[in-house]
Amino acid sequence: MTRNSDIDLNAYVDGELTSQERVRVLEAIQQYRALAREVCELNNLKSQLQLAYANPPGIAACKVARASRHWLMLAVGLLGGWLVGNESQRRRTGWWYSTRRDAARHRLRLTARRRASSST
Known part of the structure; x- marks a missing residue:
């Protein structure tokens, strides 16, 4: 991964990457377990935030x-x-x-x- 790996991982979790960038991130995730663990944590954090703000005060x-x-x-x-x-x-x-x-x-x-x- 590049030096902007955190940005790339967050963009991957949010679904904001192009198909080529997505393939590159998936290959890096398959090679490095630490990246796979970090993507898993980011996914968990994203779902927790979505759950917390499911019914925001209006x-x-x-x-x-x-x-x-x-x-x-x-x-x-x-x-x-x-x-x-x-x-x-x-x-x-x-x-x-x-x-x-x-x-x-x-x-x-x-x-x-x-x-x-x-x-x-």
Whole structure:
């Protein structure tokens, strides 16, 4: 066999050789037991692969994966919106501030607004 014997053997197993190349490979297989053993292993591997992919997961499996991604994105969006909405609500109403000074300033502003609105 030539230096491309692995390629030739795989092509032989897959049935991709011309008739002349096929005869040449068959003669080499008859002469060398190691090649015959390798062709047998390649045939076994090919049939195992065909058996493993006899019923590949189809479009339904892809649709399920895509649908679960959409639900995850929706959940993350809703949670993010809820968190951002709550933060802005807390800042408006004054129940969350980074420092006590910010809270005190806010209370003073609220008191001033209440006095201004009650006097008018």
